[in-house]
Amino acid sequence: xxxxxxKEQFLKIVSDYQGIxxxxxxxxxxxxxxxxxxxxxxxxxxxxxxxxxxNRNSIGSWIYAIAINTSISRIRKNSKIEICNSxxxxxxxxxxxxxxxxxxxxxxxxxAIQNLNPIEKSVILLYxxxxxxxxxxxxxxxxxxxxxxxxxxxxxxxxxxxxxxxK
Amino acid sequence: xxxxxxxxxxxGISSDFPAKTKEELWVLIYKKSKSAMNKIISISIISGxxxxxxxxxxxxxxxxxxxDFLYLANNGLLxxxxxxxxxxxxIFFKKIKAIDNxxxxxxxxxxxxxxxxxxxxxxxxxxFAIPVLYVLICLSIHVYFENKSMxxxxxxxxxxxxxxxxxxxxLAVSYFASARIKKYQRRKLEFxxxxxxxxxxxEKH
Numbered sequence: 001x002x003x004x005x006x007k008e009q010f011l012k013i014v015s016d017y018q019g020i021x022x023x024x025x026x027x028x029x030x031x032x033x034x035x036x037x038x039x040x041x042x043x044x045x046x047x048x049x050x051x052x053x054x055n056r057n058s059i060g061s062w063i064y065a066i067a068i069n070t071s072i073s074r075i076r077k078n079s080k081i082e083i084c085n086s087x088x089x090x091x092x093x094x095x096x097x098x099x100x101x102x103x104x105x106x107x108x109x110x111x112a113i114q115n116l117n118p119i120e121k122s123v124i125l126l127y128x129x130x131x132x133x134x135x136x137x138x139x140x141x142x143x144x145x146x147x148x149x150x151x152x153x154x155x156x157x158x159x160x161x162x163x164x165x166x167k
Numbered sequence: 168x169x170x171x172x173x174x175x176x177x178x179g180i181s182s183d184f185p186a187k188t189k190e191e192l193w194v195l196i197y198k199k200s201k202s203a204m205n206k207i208i209s210i211s212i213i214s215g216x217x218x219x220x221x222x223x224x225x226x227x228x229x230x231x232x233x234x235d236f237l238y239l240a241n242n243g244l245l246x247x248x249x250x251x252x253x254x255x256x257x258i259f260f261k262k263i264k265a266i267d268n269x270x271x272x273x274x275x276x277x278x279x280x281x282x283x284x285x286x287x288x289x290x291x292x293x294x295f296a297i298p299v300l301y302v303l304i305c306l307s308i309h310v311y312f313e314n315k316s317m318x319x320x321x322x323x324x325x326x327x328x329x330x331x332x333x334x335x336x337x338l339a340v341s342y343f344a345s346a347r348i349k350k351y352q353r354r355k356l357e358f359x360x361x362x363x364x365x366x367x368x369x370e371k372h
Contacts, residue, residue, distance in 0.1 A: 140272060
């Protein structure tokens with residue numbers, strides 16, 4: 001394959017799937033600048049790992065695996081990353097009141113996910129992205145049963161956190 | 168709040184994000200690749216020049232002191248330890264590069280990183296090599312610029328007094344630096360082990 005075709009093929013894939021990188025960065029980093037830096041780092045790691053894509057069945061799973069691994073490698077215990085808390089503005093042209101309530105609920109959900117530990121974040125992220133238990137298990141390197149157990153537990157944790165926040 | 172509602176909310180979040188064009192994405196990759204390359208090049212140049220400088224110094228000074236057996240032994244030992252240390256560092260970085268692969272299942276990636284950091288953390292070689300290397304370099308430089316044989320310099324009270332004052336200060340600085348690096352490594356290792364334990368915990372259930 002010609003170099004330009006190779007590059008074009010890669011850019012087509014990351015352009016189509018860039019939402020995954022955005023979401024993983026959103027879950028792992030609270031600060032806008034950290035999210036941007038992580039986005040760039042994940043892109044770079046994907047570019048480096050692009051030749052290995054041919055061995056994978058699903059492009060989405062490949063991007064998730066690299067995005068999660070890269071993000072986890074970048075976070076550190078007690079890092080400054082945790083200090084600032086700014087959520088991205090979403091674009092919504094609906095009724096301003098409904099938009100406000102929706103935005104509030106979305107912020108609560110993001111906040112609840114951000115308060116989970118890094119492993120729980122990756123599990124729930126993949127679940128919310130409607131990945132199958134098999135795919136979640138493959139990406140994280142755990143068994144399918146364990147993925148299921150963990151998902152149920154985190155879902156409860158999330159519901160409690162959000163309901164508690166509403167009271 | 169029900170699970171469906173959570174999923175619905177999540178879809179709302181994930182569908183609204185500022186998408187980048189292919190050109191913008193390529194600019195990000197290009198900039199990152201360039202900075203990664205610059206980092207590698209500067210590390211290679213610094214370590215290469217340091218090693219080259221040390222070798223040139225050892226060869227040059229040894230040629231000028233061909234008949235000072237003790238000085239030659241000092242330089243020979245210095246070259247040997249520096250070479251061993253440099254080889255170990257090269258092997259270590261090669262191993263890190265080989266396992267630094269984000270394209271693996273998370274658990275495997277974590278266990279690889281833990282293994283290599285654990286090994287680096289357990290090795291106490293730097294605690295022995297740094298002071299020995301430092302003393303040998305100091306002796307080599309000091310003796311050469313004193314323009315006397317090594318035995319004469321070691322018998323000179325002024326030289327001994329200078330070494331007694333200078334060596335502990337240099338050693339303290341190098342120990343402080345290596346202790347800081349070790350502390351950073353330990354914290355990183357602890358964090359990775361916590362994450363790994365979290366993944367292993369799920370397997371018990």
